[in-house]
Amino acid sequence: MLADMSHRLMEVQGIPTPELEEIEDSFSRMLTSYYRAAILTRDGRPAGYALWRDEPGHTFLRHFFIEDWARGGGLGQQFFAALAQDWFQQDVPIYLDVMDRNGPGHAFWSKLGFTRECVGLKWIPENAFESRSHHTDGIEVIEAAPGDMPELVRLYQQLCAAHGSVYPLEEAERRLAVILKAPYRANLFREDSETVGSALWMEMGDHIFLRHFTIDEDHRRGGIGARAFRALETACFPEREIELNATDLMAGPETFWKSQGFKPVGTALRRDAKELLS
Secondary structure (H helix, E strand, C coil): CHHHHHHHHHHHHCCCCCCHHHHHHHHHHHHCCCEEEEEEEECCEEEEEEEEEEECCEEEEEEEEECHHHCCCCHHHHHHHHHHHHCCCCCCCEEECCCCCCHHHHHHHHHCCCCCCCCCCCCCCCCCCCCCCCEECCEEEEECCHHHHHHHHHHHHHHHHHCCCCCCHHHHHHHHHHHHCCCCEEEEEEECCEEEEEEEEEECCCCEEEEEEEECHHHCCCCHHHHHHHHHHHHHCCCCCEEEEHHHCCCCCHHHHHHCCCEEECCEEEECHHHHHC
């Protein structure tokens, strides 16, 4: 149902539309990570939907769509009011993007009290749609899927144990599931098809917050940590400023992160993206 309406939303916006199966797969990934969705019905018939994620300090509304046959009677305003009152985080700003050519969209959101804060710009290189490998220095970086949860939990247990907190399997699963409800992205590192580590990170607007970075205790050799970090950075956030929580570092790995160009900043370590260019 969501994929079907999303397909029509793309058509309205003039965006090239993939096959429905691809859209369904995309929704499946988003809804099993950190997005939430609500479907609006009228007279028992799907009339629209919204897709959003809660981020620290604000809510990002990614999709908001009202079917053509349901427009014009204030249903969109009622739907947004219900979301803001009962579904979104309270007392935080709401951000969304509107295409520059979408005049009706600008008018609709302005009527609801939204103001323009920035202008989005896009540049598409000639090879943007060519298949790109996420292999760097022999390390493959993959986006963790729900089926990878056992591997993520195993590595999370190792990370906790290294910092003096030993959790049984069920407790580790519960704690990691709570973390993953926030807008974190999880990646696994593989070498020769074998999982050798993981990372958990969040897009924070002006920088990346790297919450967890773990190398399997049986594979800590041959500079694999440095290679895994380079592979993650290349695949997911090249030339971005990165911050790490000091509580995850000071029990031993401080030397490692300093060797990767990080410097202490208060109680954390941060590497400025500008330094990458010097």
